Amino acid sequence: MSNGNLRINGERLWNSLMEMARIGATEKGGVCRLALTDLDREGRDLFVSWCKEAGCTIDVDAMGNIFARRPGRDPSLPAVATGSHLDSQPTGGRFDGVYGVLAGLEVIRTLNDGDVETDAPVEVVCWTNEEGSRFPPAMVGSGVFAGAFDLEYGLTREDMEGLTLGEELTRIGYKGEGSGRPLSAYFEAHIEQGPTIENEGKTVGVVTGAQGQRWYEITLTGQEAHAGPTPMASRHDALVGAAKVVLAVNQLGHRFQPNACATVGMAQVRPNSRNVIPGEVFLTVDMRHPDDERLAEMDRGLREAVEKAASEGGLAAQCDQIMQFDAQPFDDECVGLVRSAAERAGFAHMDIVSGAGHDAVYVARVAPTGMIFVPCEGGISHNEIENAQPDDLAAGCQVLLQAMTEKAGAR
Secondary structure, eight states: OOGGGOOOOHHHHHHHHHHHHTTTBOTTSOBOOOTTSHHHHHHHHHHHHHHHHTTOEEEEOTTOOEEEEEOOSOTTSOEEEEEEEOOOOTTBOSSTTHHHHHHHHHHHHHHHHTTOOBSSOEEEEEESOSSOSSSSSTTHHHHHHTTSSOHHHHHTOBOTTSOBHHHHHHHHTOOOSOOOOOEEEEEEEEEOSSSHHHHTTOSEEEEEEEOEEEEEEEEEEOOOEETTTSOGGGOOOHHHHHHHHHHHHHHHHHHTTTTOEEEEEEEEEESOOTTEEOOEEEEEEEEEESSHHHHHHHHHHHHHHHHHHHHHHTOEEEEEEEEEEOOEEOOHHHHHHHHHHHHHHTOOEEEEEESSOOHHHHHTTTSOEEEEEEOOGGGOOSSTTOOOOHHHHHHHHHHHHHHHHHHHTBO
16 A cells, blocks of 8 residues: 555544543543553553554653654654653643644554555654643653653653652652663654634644743742731731732733743642731743743743832742743744645645644654644634534644655655
């Protein structure tokens, strides 16, 4: 069967997605598979079993990244890879990340169905801790792979209970060896997680790059005191200061339009008692922009806002940036392969810049990279009601198949 006649099995892809979605299923129709929990292990085990059934060999590196390889005619060639992640947000959806992993598996199954050989090996990768919800920062598995973080840093990330990523990898049986391997190209399929493709009536987003992103952890410290006898004028209320920071973050997002996003996603108030003035507040901030200079301006605006809120409230403040990656353009050839695959398949498509961070952003530092977006309903993601249509998911997988086989030399 020729490369051009290969067709993925959309029903098989959908059924695999729905079977994986049973692991960690929530009442509202989403999933909760936090990184390196027992549920994440169940998802990994299922993926590995499917890959072995498809004839793949399995390799796990020191960060727990799983590489499922279908051999090529020339084993000396670096693999053409695809993948994403299986871990989720606490109230996550059925498609974020997992679609990219199982679309890659469907590519291998389709190659097997057609008895098609490739010159280069083909690999599907399940990256560890993409979400960063349990072990911040995000994308630490692919980040170590690409050299953005060293291995010790990755393995020593802690969750809220003080458990480290390395300890949990060992506990669930996914602690391997090594932390890098050559790739000739990397493609990642993903739901858009925004409304642009759907609003434009397109089926495929040809992702030309990803915007820059910075994560911060901020602690404001005041003084706990009784909520009744303490006069308003003499208070050092950390929560009031935090409220000013939250408002300032939101204003920064609006000020640096178009394309800026600024979010306070987590807040912890101490002692968190009804009749005690808060003495300490911990906040997380996520800021994004496709222009690195504008993102740097947002950084300065945030730090000024934190300093001002602390000064006005008589507070101590600490503002730590824990993650930064600059805007990342993707490889022209890989982007072109995605675009031409969409055109040959007859899918309505458009160029788009990713508003979210993905493992592809780090992998692009060490291998030519491209991404494929498909619509998600209402642009909603990181939410249990996240939804995507089977036909759109199949279309994205078909584009992935064509781009990968073109790059891997299918015959």
